[in-house]
Amino acid sequence: MSDCIFCEIVAGKIPATVVLETAEVLAFRDVSPQAPTHVLIIPREHYDNLTSLVTHNPELAAKVFTAASDVAVLEGLEGGYRVVSNIGDDGGQSVDHMHLHVLGGRSLTWPPG
Numbered sequence: 001m002s003d004c005i006f007c008e009i010v011a012g013k014i015p016a017t018v019v020l021e022t023a024e025v026l027a028f029r030d031v032s033p034q035a036p037t038h039v040l041i042i043p044r045e046h047y048d049n050l051t052s053l054v055t056h057n058p059e060l061a062a063k064v065f066t067a068a069s070d071v072a073v074l075e076g077l078e079g080g081y082r083v084v085s086n087i088g089d090d091g092g093q094s095v096d097h098m099h100l101h102v103l104g105g106r107s108l109t110w111p112p113g
């Protein structure tokens with residue numbers, strides 16, 4: 001999709017620190033980390049948000065969630081971690097390419113703001 005920064009990362013046009021990649025999923029470090037581990041998990045194919053992905057391609061959604069769990073293992077987050085997907089304006093979504101945040105490496109507070 002044009003004008004999508006995550007599609008540009010998938011295409012290799014914007015650099016990213018990749019921590020896991022499969023044929024369909026990419027995981028890379030957030031450019032503005034909010035915790036010692038802050039990794040974004042995305043489907044290579046563009047979907048606007050979680051609802052769009054689940055509606056159109058639930059099998060791919062399962063692979064994205066599996067990658068989030070795999071990243072937590074790779075990052076050594078035995079103490080626990082958080083998986084978040086912000087959706088739409090009220091959810092605070094700033095990049096309209098579906099992604100999961102994997103956050104860990106410190107004690108996380110609840111609820112988020």
Ligand code: 5GP
Pocket residue numbers: 005014016017028029030031032033040085086092093094095096
């Ligand atoms: P959202 O606010 O949509 O839930 O999350 C978007 C995330 O993407 C933010 O945490 C932001 O720091 C991250 N981000 C925005 N632009 C880039 C970029 O060019 N590279 C990387 N690695 N992360 C980005």
Ligand code: ZN
Pocket residue numbers: 001004005006007008045046047096097
């Ligand atoms: Zn995209």
